[in-house]
Amino acid sequence: MTQSFTDILAWQKAHRFVLDVYRATxxxxxxxxxxxSSQFHRAAMSIPANIAEGYKRLGKADKLRFLNIAQGSxxxxxxxxxxxxxxxxxxxxxxxxxxxSIEETSFLLNAYCKGIRDKQWER
Incomplete structure (x- = not known):
């Protein structure tokens, strides 16, 4: 059971990706x-930010909408x-x-989405 969005592996990997992007740019x-640089920063930050925002959403469809935005970013x-x-x-x-790094983030984010879609998730 997670206590915070920071417990989500996909968020952790996405956050590390943002740090990598800042170093590279x-x-x-x-x-x-x-x-x-600016566009890359915004898109990279959008990934963990939308995972975090989706975490607090109560409805499954609403959660998945924010996670899909993260996937787009x-x-x-x-x-x-x-x-x-x-x-x-x-x-x-x-x-x-x-x-x-982005492949690992994508894999974890897709797995998190699948878990929510399949109702195999807890907060």
């Missing part, structure tokens, strides 16, 4: 501060990772680290 060119970040690589803002190593 700190090396982006200065002219991207209000462009790609996750896919947005997947694109930003690819774009950053193609613009040579991140190294191949950083690219693969971010992809691995």
């Amino acid at each position: 700190s090396k982006f060119p200065a002219h991207e501060q209000f462009g790609l 996750l896919e947005e970040c997947r694109y930003y990772i690819l774009l950053a690589k193609d613009l040579n803002y991140i190294t191949e190593n950083t690219y693969y680290e971010l992809i691995r």
Whole structure:
């Protein structure tokens, strides 16, 4: 049984992903501060934020709606990772680290959603 959204594995992994994104974007060119960096930050933060907001929702449909928003933000970040690589803002190593992190986050988030859909969840 969870006491807080911070107990959710998907949230924990999503939070670590946000930290990884901030580290990676700190090396982006200065002219991207209000462009790609800002968009990437917002999309990344949206993942754990929507997991947290969905956690307190009482209805299953409402919970799943917030988790689906998190899934959408996750896919947005997947694109930003690819774009950053193609613009040579991140190294191949950083690219693969971010992809691995987002894949793990996606797996855990999908499992959490499935558990809620299948009514195998508790707060």
